[in-house]
Amino acid sequence: xxxxxxxxxxxxxxxxxxxxxxxxxxxxxxxxxxxxxxxxxxxxxxxxxxxxxxxxxxxxxxxxxxxxxxxxxxxxxxxxxxxxxxxxxxxxxxxxxxxxxxxxxxxxxxxxxxxxxxxxxxxxxxxxxxxxxxxxxxxxxxxxxxxxxxxxxxxxxxxxxxxxxxxxxxxxxxxxxxxxxxxxxxxxxxxxxxxxxxxxxxxxxxxxxxxxxxxxxxxxxxxxxxxxxxxxxxxxxxxxxxxxxxxxxxxxxxxxxx
Amino acid sequence: xxxxxxxxxxxxxxxxxxxxxxxxxxxxxxxxxxxxxxxxxxxxxxxxxxxxxxxxxxxxxxxxxxxxxxxxxxxxxxxxxxxxxxxxxxxxxxxxxxxxxxxxxxxxxxxxxxxxxxxxxxxxxxxxxxxxxxxxxxxxxxxxxxxxxxxxxxxxxxxxxxxxxxxxxxxxxxxxxxxxxxxxxxxxxxxxxxxxxxxxxxxxxxxxxxxxxxxxxxxxxxxxxxxxxxxxxxxxxxxxxxxxxxxxxxxxxxxxxxxxxxxxxxxxxxxxxxxxxxxxxxxxxxxxxxxxxxxxxxxxxxxxxxxxxxxxxxxxxxxxxxxxxxxxxxxxxxxxxxxxxxxxxxxxxxxxxxxxxxxxxxxxxxxxxxxxxxxxxxxxxxxxxxxxxxxxxxxxxxxxxxxxxxxxxxxxxxxxxxxxxxxxxxxxxxxxxxxxxxxxxx
Numbered sequence: 001x002x003x004x005x006x007x008x009x010x011x012x013x014x015x016x017x018x019x020x021x022x023x024x025x026x027x028x029x030x031x032x033x034x035x036x037x038x039x040x041x042x043x044x045x046x047x048x049x050x051x052x053x054x055x056x057x058x059x060x061x062x063x064x065x066x067x068x069x070x071x072x073x074x075x076x077x078x079x080x081x082x083x084x085x086x087x088x089x090x091x092x093x094x095x096x097x098x099x100x101x102x103x104x105x106x107x108x109x110x111x112x113x114x115x116x117x118x119x120x121x122x123x124x125x126x127x128x129x130x131x132x133x134x135x136x137x138x139x140x141x142x143x144x145x146x147x148x149x150x151x152x153x154x155x156x157x158x159x160x161x162x163x164x165x166x167x168x169x170x171x172x173x174x175x176x177x178x179x180x181x182x183x184x185x186x187x188x189x190x191x192x193x194x195x196x197x198x199x200x201x202x203x204x205x206x207x208x209x210x211x212x213x214x215x216x217x218x219x220x221x222x223x224x225x226x227x228x229x230x231x232x233x234x235x236x237x238x239x240x241x242x243x244x245x246x247x248x249x250x251x252x253x254x255x256x257x258x
Numbered sequence: 259x260x261x262x263x264x265x266x267x268x269x270x271x272x273x274x275x276x277x278x279x280x281x282x283x284x285x286x287x288x289x290x291x292x293x294x295x296x297x298x299x300x301x302x303x304x305x306x307x308x309x310x311x312x313x314x315x316x317x318x319x320x321x322x323x324x325x326x327x328x329x330x331x332x333x334x335x336x337x338x339x340x341x342x343x344x345x346x347x348x349x350x351x352x353x354x355x356x357x358x359x360x361x362x363x364x365x366x367x368x369x370x371x372x373x374x375x376x377x378x379x380x381x382x383x384x385x386x387x388x389x390x391x392x393x394x395x396x397x398x399x400x401x402x403x404x405x406x407x408x409x410x411x412x413x414x415x416x417x418x419x420x421x422x423x424x425x426x427x428x429x430x431x432x433x434x435x436x437x438x439x440x441x442x443x444x445x446x447x448x449x450x451x452x453x454x455x456x457x458x459x460x461x462x463x464x465x466x467x468x469x470x471x472x473x474x475x476x477x478x479x480x481x482x483x484x485x486x487x488x489x490x491x492x493x494x495x496x497x498x499x500x501x502x503x504x505x506x507x508x509x510x511x512x513x514x515x516x517x518x519x520x521x522x523x524x525x526x527x528x529x530x531x532x533x534x535x536x537x538x539x540x541x542x543x544x545x546x547x548x549x550x551x552x553x554x555x556x557x558x559x560x561x562x563x564x565x566x567x568x569x570x571x572x573x574x575x576x577x578x579x580x581x582x583x584x585x586x587x588x589x590x591x592x593x594x595x596x597x598x599x600x601x602x603x604x605x606x607x608x609x610x611x612x613x614x615x616x617x618x619x620x621x622x623x624x625x626x627x628x629x630x631x632x633x634x635x636x637x638x639x640x641x642x643x644x645x646x647x648x649x650x651x652x653x654x655x656x657x658x659x660x661x662x663x664x665x666x667x668x669x670x671x672x673x674x675x676x677x678x679x680x681x682x683x684x685x686x687x688x689x690x691x692x693x694x695x696x697x698x699x700x
Binding site: 066068087091094095097098099101103104105106107108109118119122123124164167168170171 | 599602613616
């Protein structure tokens with residue numbers, strides 16, 4: 001697939017370390033200005049946590065990164081490819097960027113194993129036996145290999161979310177995006193999902209996580225970003241962010257949720 | 259508060275209504291004097307109706323007679339089934355030549371055999387079986403029914419169809435006996451199980467090609483006499499029209515529905531316009547337009563026979579209804595499913611074909627089957643443009659001199675036939691629904 005990428009849109013090789021580069025990006029929903037002049041650079045292996053009140057644009061920001069939402073102004077460059085109208089590029093980026101949703105979005109008509117092998121077989125053109133092997137390997141890693149032949153509806157929320165993570169990993173993505181992965185889960189299930197994510201972080205995966213789990217943020221984040229009303233208000237190392245928040249709005253937010 | 263029960267409460271037997279039919283009757287039909295009265299009155303009405311129908315249709319009915327007069331001599335109040343029985347061949351086959359009826363039967367038997375593997379759980383490669391029916395069967399059946407000289411294209415397609423049918427049967431057998439697909443069985447026979455994909459594929463194509471050549475050579479000497487479409491009629495014609503209607507209106511409906519939801523404005527406007535126009539006119543109008551107006555717009559010498567015009571009208575008309583059913587099904591799929599599918603890199607067609615449609619079609623089954631039943635019944639309207647489908651045949655009995663004025667019995671017979679066909683379809687759709695709902699299991 002990579003030969004088909006339009007070379008004129010490849011940014012110079014020097015930036016290959018940079019997985020994601022966002023320049024002066026703006027987005028509107030109708031008249032509503034959701035994201036305002038966002039600048040963000042993520043290097044390979046970096047782990048960002050984005051937090052902020054609801055409606056601040058955190059989800060929209062990461063959904064723009066794999067083009068589930070279109071942005072109107074500015075540039076987003078992912079894995080050296082500029083996001084735009086070119087559909088070939090879009091499909092390429094989506095295979096390189098994995099995403100985990102709040103509502104899991106597993107395919108209810110397929111078994112867990114089929115959910116995991118669908119992408120590798122149809123997009124990566126893997127042989128079925130290889131795809132199954134990889135899928136079982138990842139299911140092992142998220143500790144639910146014994147559920148491989150069940151349907152998503154038969155699993156608990158925590159298990160479904162772990163399947164969703166494994167499904168993304170099966171595509172061997174370069175970047176993983178998490179959109180409030182634990183918000184729809186019972187407290188006792190949150191831990192099992194976070195454990196899997198911490199393990200994933202330890203393997204050196206580039207991750208952007210939108211979450212309200214501050215304990216988790218402290219453990220894995222290289223930097224924490226606080227967003228409010230479409231602006232990136234503050235970004236800092238986790239110790240500084242939680243220990244000594246600089247901006248007044250960050251302080252307010254942290255007071256409310258901690 | 260203290261302990262409320264120290265010991266485990268013993269299990270008690272369920273109330274009578276849950277376990278015995280007698281208990282059920284008492285609770286539901288005879289619970290009070292008033293309800294008992296109502297039940298008895300209803301039973302009496304049911305008895306009156308059924309006994310009346312039974313006396314007319316069986317006890318007083320005449321089954322053997324040469325003309326209507328003899329029915330009356332036998333009984334004045336009973337049905338005259340003799341007329342229907344005398345016309346059975348006409349009702350089923352229309353005016354198809356009596357010596358050639360085996361061709362119609364053969365076509366039907368082939369279709370049943372061809373589709374049979376779809377219902378057998380051990381048989382593999384069901385998608386290919388389904389596709390081969392849709393692609394090849396119409397040509398084979400078309401030739402068997404019409405006959406005459408074969409053009410090169412027809413020879414090609416008929417050979418393909420025969421090959422597909424034979425392979426399908428072999429695949430069914432290997433599925434039933436060996437529990438593998440025919441291809442795997444072939445590799446096993448030739449000792450190529452361990453061979454690379456490429457060798458296996460070449461072997462398979464080689465065998466197919468050789469078989470095709472042989473079949474092509476053999477079939478070129480087979481011909482059957484020509485039977486003009488004007489001789490087609492009865493249930494046979496009804497099933498041909500509705501069969502083609504069903505097989506092509508669903509795929510066309512899916513295409514129209516996707517078109518209507520497309521992001522490309524031209525495609526969207528064209529699909530929407532097409533759907534709205536065809537949906538807003540009655541089928542009769544479409545049929546009349548097709549037979550009277552359409553030829554006026556066509557160039558000189560361009561000629562479609564009435565049967566084809568009728569079929570095209572039925573297909574286009576029903577495709578619009580199918581399109582709206584499909585669109586409703588698509589709208590029921592949450593947006594997250596599209597997003598989930600995009601994030602694993604599937605494009606538009608992958609998303610639609612692998613993720614969205616399989617889920618949506620399942621929701622649509624009741625509506626689709628409802629529409630198919632409607633289509634089957636609507637095809638009786640083609641009698642208006644002069645095709646003698648089953649309704650046309652049933653009504654002409656009353657114009658046949660020995661059976662002059664015999665209206666009731668043929669129509670009752672037709673109603674029973676339609677009921678059997680439609681009810682079994684609806685039963686089958688229920689079965690299909692429960693079979694496909696595996697994914698919703700909890």
